[in-house]
Amino acid sequence: MNERDPGALKSLIAGFFDRAAPTYDGVAGSYFSILGPRLVDRIELREGATIVDVACGKGATLIPCAERAGTEGTVLGVDVSFEMVRSARAHARKRGLSNVVVAVMDGERLALRKACADAVVCGFSLHFFPNPLEAAAEFARVLSPGGTIALSEWGATDDRWAWEDELVGSLLVKSVSSGSFDNHEALEGFLESAEVTDIEKGTESVTVHLADEDEWWTWKWSYSFRYMLEQLDADARDRFQADALEHVRTMRRADGIAITLHALMAVGRKSR
Numbered sequence: 001m002n003e004r005d006p007g008a009l010k011s012l013i014a015g016f017f018d019r020a021a022p023t024y025d026g027v028a029g030s031y032f033s034i035l036g037p038r039l040v041d042r043i044e045l046r047e048g049a050t051i052v053d054v055a056c057g058k059g060a061t062l063i064p065c066a067e068r069a070g071t072e073g074t075v076l077g078v079d080v081s082f083e084m085v086r087s088a089r090a091h092a093r094k095r096g097l098s099n100v101v102v103a104v105m106d107g108e109r110l111a112l113r114k115a116c117a118d119a120v121v122c123g124f125s126l127h128f129f130p131n132p133l134e135a136a137a138e139f140a141r142v143l144s145p146g147g148t149i150a151l152s153e154w155g156a157t158d159d160r161w162a163w164e165d166e167l168v169g170s171l172l173v174k175s176v177s178s179g180s181f182d183n184h185e186a187l188e189g190f191l192e193s194a195e196v197t198d199i200e201k202g203t204e205s206v207t208v209h210l211a212d213e214d215e216w217w218t219w220k221w222s223y224s225f226r227y228m229l230e231q232l233d234a235d236a237r238d239r240f241q242a243d244a245l246e247h248v249r250t251m252r253r254a255d256g257i258a259i260t261l262h263a264l265m266a267v268g269r270k271s272r
């Protein structure tokens with residue numbers, strides 16, 4: 001559990017996601033945009049549905065939800081990062097989606113009325129909530145009877161990259177994660193706290209290809225890993241970069257660097 005003040009932690013998260021937004025999901029094959037539709041495919045969505053996408057980022061799940069809900073539906077994306085919200089809004093506009101509304105809002109305090117949503121979606125973000133139980137209570141409150149909650153989180157990393165955790169562990173930097181959701185049991189526990197049953201679980205994998213070490217380094221700045229890097233002074237960061245790139249180089253093949261990412265997914269339904 002992260003011991004920092006929840007409000008301060010959320011501001012900090014909003015800040016580094018604001019700075020990551022220009023490159024977020026733009027390197028390493030845009031894998032969030034590959035996995036987002038795979039989560040949405042697990043929800044039974046009817047045309048005209050109202051969907052809330054909590055911590056929507058740039059819209060990896062928001063956009064497929066909007067496409068599925070049709071022009072009669074409404075999809076509300078919320079995120080603490082203003083730049084993510086701006087980007088998701090621009091993304092929806094570019095796709096010609098008129099059923100999307102995006103707002104800066106805390107996922108643990110949804111400014112929404114009770115039972116307004118047919119589905120609540122949350123992709124790769126539960127571990128950022130300082131009080132996951134508050135988030136679960138909010139998801140339960142806004143979900144209508146018979147509605148669905150769909151979650152994704154990162155599973156265990158490819159063993160070949162274990163050196164990365166060891167290297168980061170030696171840096172003495174703070175982690176931004178408040179909790180660990182890297183197993184199906186934790187996702188199931190969250191869904192039970194959100195008062196849904198009939199839980200279905202699954203795993204999706206995606207292999208991303210990076211051209212070289214430089215692209216690997218650019219990628220590390222494009223998501224929450226950025227927070228670790230921002231805590232290092234210039235010398236420590238140079239040392240970390242040199243050490244990490246030495247490892248990355250050994251993993252490079254003729255066609256670049258391949259990394260397989262495993263996403264855990266879980267979906268549950270609220271009784272009618």
Ligand SMILES: C[S@@+](CC[C@H](N)C(=O)[O-])C[C@H]1O[C@@H](n2cnc3c(N)ncnc32)[C@H](O)[C@@H]1O
Nearest residue numbers: 017032055056057060079080081106107123128
């Ligand atoms: C890894 S990204 C995932 C974004 C998106 N769901 C996707 O699949 O690409 C995590 C997102 O969670 C947002 N976030 C973190 N804490 C939040 C909170 N308390 N309320 C709302 N959004 C939050 C961040 O700003 C960031 O956009």
